[in-house]
Amino acid sequence: MSIDADKRSAQLNRLLAEKDARIRQHRDRPLPGWLASRRNRRIVALTPVLPLIAGFYAGTLPDGVARSALMAAVAVLSVAGILLLRTATRLLDSAPDRLLDEREISERNLAYRLAHGLVVVLISLLALMAIADGLVRKAGSGSLVDGDGWISITITAVLVGAMIPAAVLAWRHTEPLGGTED
Secondary structure, eight states: OOOHHHHHHHHHHHHHHHHHHHHHHHSSSSOOHHHHHHHHHHHHTTTTTHHHHHHHHHHHHHSSSHHHHHHHHHHHHHHHHHHHHHHTTTTTTSSSSSOOHHHHHHHHHHHHHEEEHHHHHHHHHHHHHHHHHHHHHHTSSOOSSSSTTHHHHHHHHHHHHHHHHHHHHHHHOOOSSSSSSO
């Protein structure tokens, strides 16, 4: 039994070392020139705004092809956005502590604290929308969100919430990430 546990432990250590090597390799690659400047990273940090607006708008549309198409676009924008943001921050938001120096860990932790506040604002916005929708329904003058619209809005909030830590890191980073500063 001990031999099997040793084999599993050795295999786990080997897989962990391979994963760390891939992350290091990705982090050591130079950024594309257009992502190297602080100004461009800040522009990229605004990426979550597009799916947020599109998803909230999709939630107000009637059930149908238009909402589905817009939500598909929101999903694609969100996935592309998170990949772009993680590239711009060199995976700083998702790299394990053992691969980061103290400055990077400190910067990431501060970004997480700030991102937490932004996610709370996002959830508060959702709650206010739900309250307003309930009040409009009680007044008998229709609703802000019809049918399955709340599903679209909630999915959008989750996708955007996943992007926020990397967006905060991209916005706050004060040093060039291996490129030239503008």
